[in-house]
Amino acid sequence: MITPERIMSWAIPGFFVLIGVELLVATWRGRHVYDSNDAINSLGLGMISQIVGVFTKLFAIGIYGWCAAHLALWRLPVDSVWVWISGLLLYDLLYYWLHRLGHEVNVLWAAHVVHHQSERYNLTTALRQTGSGFLLGWLFYLPMALLGYPVEVFAVVALIDLLYQFWVHTEVIDRLGWFDRVFCSPSNHRAHHAVNDRYLDRNYGGILIIWDRLFGSFVEENDDDPPIYGTRAPLQSWNPLWANVEVYWAMLKDSWHARNWVDKLRVWIKPPGWRPADVAARFPKVAFDMTHARYNPPISAALKLYCLAAFGVLLLIGVHFLDVAPKLELTQATLYALYLVYSLCAIGFLLESRGVGLWLEWLRTTGTAVFIWMTGHWFGVAQLDPRIAVAMIALFGLSAVAVLGLSGYGRRIAGTARPAMK
Incomplete structure (x- = not known):
């Protein structure tokens, strides 16, 4: 029986082998795609995500399992190939909407922002994961439970969808022709991580980029406008705890300072960057500068x-x-x-x-x-x-x-x- 734990035990060594290969290829091509401090920070955030997962994995799985057992419209067979294939497709569609709303709703962005904070784009960025995504992310996958997909199917297809996205976080693979039109690819996902106006909040697909084409969120990478990575409110820190709470803290402050009670609530559900007018006037923030230098404090x-x-x-x-x-x-x-x-x-x-x-x-x-x-x-x-x-x-x-x-x-x-x- 294939289990998520067994899949991950096979994948982890492969991650580091591919990171080494990417570094060698980039060096051979004369490209600088890694900073040691950034890579340590990304991998450290991945560690924290895994640590949190030890204590919370039963949270999402437990809720899913209860809903599948008590609220499902019917029970789908775990030994059916079409259940696994359709489950993966449905999960990828639901992931698209979680990912998209993670860029459009502030409280969801507060969790997802961790993945976008790196100003480099390489395979360690793929492992840069949030420690708070478990709080609300499970809500988006309840349709699978209500349709009767077994817990085993949900757990495995979720891991497959996540593992697929590892390889697309690289600059050493160029465009892939027809593949880019159907699947999430390095080119498509580079655009997703960019803060340029052209690319901002586009290309949310996990495995398939077709969802973006269907729902109007697709953009093609353009050589005349190379992606610039990071967020429009740069982290400027290598502290992994601060990376996980910075947006939550900003929302709490804005909600506290807002004079209007409706605004105190809107802070949490409005798009990232939205602030009540009175708060923005009393506590202005520096405008985002696309040309700002990468955060890189000098050390010996x-x-x-x-x-x-x-x-x-x-x-x-x-x-x-x-x-x-x-x-x-x-x-x-x-x-x-x-x-x-x-x-x-x-x-x-x-x-x-x-x-x-x-x-x-x-x-x-x-x-x-x-x-x-x-x-x-x-x-x-x-x-x-x-x-x-x-x-x-x-x-x-x-x-x-x-x-x-x-x-x-x-x-x-x-x-x-x-x-x-x-």
Whole structure:
């Protein structure tokens, strides 16, 4: 039996192989499509999305399953080929409308914006997913439940639709002729991610671009107007938590400041960028400048290398979390999740050249080494193999020393940078 978990276990290694291939092809062609800080941020947001999913996947599946069991007009057979094919087509159509309204309704945009914040366009952008989409996204797929599509069909076709969209997030594949007219393709999806006037809020299809042609939202990529990526309210941060809440926070502030009670509600359902007139007058925002420089705070080569290495280790820890979290008690799984999110935030602050990031990372690495040394435990592992424990203590201990050296704060922490006595 094909399960979503098995499909994902096959897909994850492939993601990173294809990212490596894309990087090699782009380098060979002399194109710069990756920034390490942006890639770390995108992959980190993907990790947070997966972490949240561990705790919420039963939310959408549970609601869907209940509706399919109690409200369905009929029961469709799970072993029928046409049920699977029609289920995939219907899911893709429903995804189109979720995606389209995700660009047209502010509260839905607040979740979807995470996927659009990157000012680069590459395969790591595909993995840049929201942590809050579970809140309302399930509503759009209830028609499948009411029509009697089994939970197994829904779960698998949802994953297929999502996995298909990975490969279209690239600049190294050009137009594909007839394929572009039928399917979502790299060319079509580049236009979708662009903030140029020509492309804004177009090409919502997941697998098929036919939906856009049917409902009037299709636009073709134009060589005379190359796509510029990002959002019209640039994130300007590598903090993954802020990436997930920035639009919610902006809506809350506008709703709070609005004098008219109707406007307080309209903030949430109007298109992105809409603001009550009185709020816009009292709290103006800077107009979007298409020519603004990409967000790229300078950091030393050594600190950049440290962030890449630390994030690589964190990816491995994240894979372990996804493996053991379903078997852990809720409290322990939550603590493990908080450790990962804290770690991602610390690395984000380092990439922003913020001093607090140096302290957070030093506390993280030192605390991890001390914890393992004192307990010999790790999340989901009752007792670490002594050799593994020693290796982890050495890794995080050396990381803590490296942070002190890289930061230039080592002497101050050690108390050797005191002012000269008079």
